[in-house]
Amino acid sequence: MTKIKICGLKRLQDIEYVNELLPDFIGFVFAGTKRRITDEKAKELKAALNPEIKSVGVFVNDTLEHISFLANNNIIDIIQLHGDEDRKYIADLRKLTDKKIIKAVRVKDSMSVQEAKELNADYLLLDTYSNSGEYGGTGKTFNREYIPKNIGNYFLAGGLNAENLKEIIKDTNPYAVDLSSGVETDGFKDREKIKKVIEIVRQ
Template identity: 85%
Template sequence: MTKIKICGLKRLQDIEYVNELLPDFIGFVFAGTKRKITDEKAKELKTVLNPRIKAVGVFVNDTLEHISFLANNNIIDIIQLHGDEDKEYIENLRKITNKQIIKAVRVKNSQSVIETKKIKADYLLLDTFSDSGEYGGTGKTFNREYIPKNIGNYFLAGGLNRNNLEEIIKDVKPYAVDLSSGVETDGFKDREKIKKVIEIVRQ
């Protein structure tokens, strides 16, 4: 069964929603502006997060020291790299923490996915490419024909919501789906939208 990640949690209320509804993963974003969270806030929220839910830390071109601090203090359970991190960066990160690593790909074409696969992260996360240089969170989908066959388990992001989720899962069968703006109303996580997408994925 496809797993579910709800990304961009910032409030205690958000944690209450997921503790009730039990997605497989949640995301704390340590980059950008809109959904960025401080280390202190992430620690506070992680202490009340149901231990059955894995916390993913989302980073864009961050320092190895900062990422390993959060990982080795169990503020996050999994590392997601959403910037221009390369194979050497990941090799150096593995020397200082044993947490699993997700590497995001901004999908331009099939080749962009195949090239990122060579970096040897534990999982790829396929997200929508943006001409404006955004590192994700565009709320837009990409052409699913760009997903190569036999790339292994991957997270699928980019414009997913309750209206397109069922069709997309049937079409490409991702290991996990990653939603953020698709479960928000006016920029805040919406319990009913989270509940609905979890029902759709698990039905």
């Protein structure tokens, strides 16, 4: 069964929602502006999080020291790299922590996905490419024909919501789906929307 990640949690209220509804993963964002949280806030939220739910730290071109600090102090259980991190960066990060690594790919074409497979991450996360240089979180979907058949387990992101989720999962059979703006109302996580998408995925 496809797993579910709810990304961009910022409030204790968000934690209460997920503790009740039990997605498989949640995401703390340590980059950008809109959903970014401090290390202290992440520590507070993680302490309140049901231990059955894995916390994923989302980073864009961050320092190895910062990422490994959060990972080795178990503030995050999984690392998600959303910037221009290369194979050497990932290899160096593995020397500092044994946490699993997700590498996000901004899908421009099928070649961009094939190239990302060479980076030696544990999972790829396929997100929508943006001409404006954004590192994800665009809320738009991409052409699913670009997903290679031999990709293995991957996370699928980019414009997912209750309206399109069922069809997209049927079409692509991803290891996990990753939602953020698709479960928000006015920029805040919405309990009913989270509940709905979890029901759709687990039907």
